[in-house]
Amino acid sequence: MSEQQEKIEQGNISIHTENIFPIIKKWLYSEHDIFLRELVANAVDAIHKLKQIGTVEGLQIGDDFAVEIEMDKAAGTVTVRDNGIGMTADEIRRYINQIAFSSAKEFVSRFRDAADPNQLIGHFGLGFYSAFMVADKVEIRSLSYQEGAEGAHWVCDGSTRYELRPFAKADRGTEVILHIAKESSEFLDQERLRQVLKRYCNFLPVPIRLGGEVVNDCAPLWCRTPSEISEEEYRQFYRKLYPLAEDPLFWIHLNVDFPFNLRGIIYFPRLNNEFDVTKSHIKLFCNQVFVTDNCPELIPEFLLPLQGCLDAPDLPLNVSRSYLQKEPQVRKIREVLAGRVAARIVELAKKDRESFVDVWEMIHTFVKFGMMQDDKFRSRVEDIVLFRTTHESGHTTLKDYRERASKDQGDKIFYATDEVGQASYVRLFNSQGREVLILDAMIDSHFIQFLEMKNPSLRFIRVDAEVDASLVDEEDKAADLVSADSEKSPRELLNEFATGLFGKEGVRVRVESLKDEQLPGLLLVDERLRRFREMTRLSGRDLPDGDDEKTFLVNIGSRAGKRIVELLRSGRRDTAELALRHVYDLACLSGQAFDRERMEAFLQRSARLLELVGAAETEEG
Numbered sequence: 001m002s003e004q005q006e007k008i009e010q011g012n013i014s015i016h017t018e019n020i021f022p023i024i025k026k027w028l029y030s031e032h033d034i035f036l037r038e039l040v041a042n043a044v045d046a047i048h049k050l051k052q053i054g055t056v057e058g059l060q061i062g063d064d065f066a067v068e069i070e071m072d073k074a075a076g077t078v079t080v081r082d083n084g085i086g087m088t089a090d091e092i093r094r095y096i097n098q099i100a101f102s103s104a105k106e107f108v109s110r111f112r113d114a115a116d117p118n119q120l121i122g123h124f125g126l127g128f129y130s131a132f133m134v135a136d137k138v139e140i141r142s143l144s145y146q147e148g149a150e151g152a153h154w155v156c157d158g159s160t161r162y163e164l165r166p167f168a169k170a171d172r173g174t175e176v177i178l179h180i181a182k183e184s185s186e187f188l189d190q191e192r193l194r195q196v197l198k199r200y201c202n203f204l205p206v207p208i209r210l211g212g213e214v215v216n217d218c219a220p221l222w223c224r225t226p227s228e229i230s231e232e233e234y235r236q237f238y239r240k241l242y243p244l245a246e247d248p249l250f251w252i253h254l255n256v257d258f259p260f261n262l263r264g265i266i267y268f269p270r271l272n273n274e275f276d277v278t279k280s281h282i283k284l285f286c287n288q289v290f291v292t293d294n295c296p297e298l299i300p301e302f303l304l305p306l307q308g309c310l311d312a313p314d315l316p317l318n319v320s321r322s323y324l325q326k327e328p329q330v331r332k333i334r335e336v337l338a339g340r341v342a343a344r345i346v347e348l349a350k351k352d353r354e355s356f357v358d359v360w361e362m363i364h365t366f367v368k369f370g371m372m373q374d375d376k377f378r379s380r381v382e383d384i385v386l387f388r389t390t391h392e393s394g395h396t397t398l399k400d401y402r403e404r405a406s407k408d409q410g411d412k413i414f415y416a417t418d419e420v421g422q423a424s425y426v427r428l429f430n431s432q433g434r435e436v437l438i439l440d441a442m443i444d445s446h447f448i449q450f451l452e453m454k455n456p457s458l459r460f461i462r463v464d465a466e467v468d469a470s471l472v473d474e475e476d477k478a479a480d481l482v483s484a485d486s487e488k489s490p491r492e493l494l495n496e497f498a499t500g501l502f503g504k505e506g507v508r509v510r511v512e513s514l515k516d517e518q519l520p521g522l523l524l525v526d527e528r529l530r531r532f533r534e535m536t537r538l539s540g541r542d543l544p545d546g547d548d549e550k551t552f553l554v555n556i557g558s559r560a561g562k563r564i565v566e567l568l569r570s571g572r573r574d575t576a577e578l579a580l581r582h583v584y585d586l587a588c589l590s591g592q593a594f595d596r597e598r599m600e601a602f603l604q605r606s607a608r609l610l611e612l613v614g615a616a617e618t619e620e621g
């Protein structure tokens with residue numbers, strides 16, 4: 001028996017579980033490739049520790065610090081090697097055998113009780129043991145930095161037994177050798193390993209070499225001082241993170257030390273009006289080690305479309321969704337993010353109004369969404385919220401709109417949701433100096449409801465909801481005059497006739513003289529009822545499109561209105577009906593599409609009217 005063999009220590013890892021490795025393999029991590037992240041992160045930690053000790057103890061360590069990953073297909077091994085602090089046999093006993101296994105014990109006991117073991121994937125200090133997800137035997141060869149230290153060699157085959165013996169190792173540091181299991185042979189492939197390293201280790205602060213070639217960027221942009229970074233560098237970094245995306249709109253460089261550490265760069269991508277809020281696009285790092293790009297718990301829901309990276313060194317590397325939901329620090333991170341985003345948006349709005357208008361078009365949806373979700377955010381940004389307007393300025397704040405509005409408008413805010421369909425209403429309002437906001441985004445119907453709730457005196461009124469007093473021609477008394485040969489005034493006559501025609505179809509009729517000679521009629525839709533119907537639809541329930549809340553306003557001041565009165569007076573009721581129904585159709589057409597039956601009737605009536613025009617011309621001729 002050689003002296004070397006006599007020193008071999010054999011032991012049982014002291015936990016009362018048959019074999020924890022199957023559990024680790026199955027449940028500890030959902031993705032097996034993270035074994036490499038864990039081992040490389042440990043290697044980088046070991047280098048950090050040595051650097052720190054070196055500074056404190058004044059050691060002269062002139063090494064070229066690096067982590068090497070080597071794959072040997074023939075031997076079936078993957079080796080992770082560092083020139084960090086190293087471990088003595090005693091430290092292996094403490095850190096690998098005891099500490100990690102006590103964590104494992106806790107993991108196993110909780111695993112037994114948990115309804116959903118996936119919820120347990122969390123921080124158990126089991127990083128090293130993730131090696132057993134892909135290896136059926138793991139070796140550690142290590143030499144501590146301490147003077148006179150003896151090398152140590154630890155071997156474990158995935159059972160609870162290990163071997164620890166002295167080992168002649170020339171260089172300081174640790175080598176972890178994985179004997180890759182058959183079912184994980186995919187990792188005996190250089191390209192596959194490169195892929196995994198690119199995903200998890202791309203921004204680690206120490207050079208990571210695979211087959212001698214450095215694969216990472218040791219000084220990612222978020223670790224540098226903002227004042228020393230050019231705009232182009234920010235854009236380049238964005239392209240590196242999202243190679244297929246268009247250039248971002250703007251960005252925020254975070255550098256928070258208190259009350260927690262948080263670094264990162266948050267980019268505002270060019271967004272369409274609507275976006276997918278179900279998945280976070282921000283990459284989460286922990287000390288430059290990639291953790292996940294799906295961490296909605298960390299990002300306020302309305303900021304989910306943002307991109308970039310956050311480095312939160314105080315969060316554990318194996319952060320789980322359930323952990324994030326409980327952790328109070330996470331709430332603070334969300335608050336900081338929302339606060340910084342609000343501040344940046346306000347800064348942009350104040351700096352250059354013209355270019356902000358372009359930005360606004362791309363960010364307004366999530367700003368509005370954010371205001372509805374987060375009251376603090378709302379109070380920070382509410383003054384810079386822009387609305388598209390018919391005013392020559394193109395965009396306005398609510399405050400400016402109200403300052404411009406004449407006194408008699410009170411707290412009413414007129415808006416249109418469809419610039420084309422509601423064009424005649426908008427023209428009517430504009431002709432009387434009433435400014436109209438264009439609120440045509442999906443979110444706007446919720447948003448105005450929200451603004452009214454926050455400020456009860458405000459009243460948003462769609463242009464087709466009511467006839468504003470300013471649009472009615474008070475002076476036009478002609479409509480009420482009773483002529484010599486009739487007992488009824490034109491208004492009464494028209495009202496009676498129209499009510500007779502449409503009343504039985506459930507449409508209310510109102511005869512009014514508007515300050516617009518061209519517009520023969522309008523369809524008014526009650527604001528409250530319409531909104532209720534829209535909300536109900538949005539929530540998935542369908543309501544029949546009843547006519548009961550509609551009012552058909554006939555403009556007796558229009559030329560067509562006057563002509564219909566003349567037709568009635570001369571007893572040509574058929575032609576009057578033809579004309580009035582046409583006026584009604586035109587009013588309806590601007591707000592809704594016709595079904596087949598109604599379209600056919602409309603076209604027939606139109607043809608009939610054309611014939612009448614032709615006949616009238618021949619008569620006149």
Ligand SMILES: Nc1ncnc2c1ncn2[C@@H]1O[C@H](COP(=O)(O)OP(=O)(O)OP(=O)(O)O)[C@@H](O)[C@H]1O
Nearest residue numbers: 042043046086095100124125126127128129174317
């Ligand atoms: N390459 C290494 N060099 C020096 N010490 C190491 C190395 N790898 C692991 N260790 C020691 O073993 C301990 C246990 O490692 P392990 O990865 O299991 O847990 P951890 O790193 O503490 O936590 P985590 O679960 O976050 O990885 C480490 O804390 C460290 O002291």
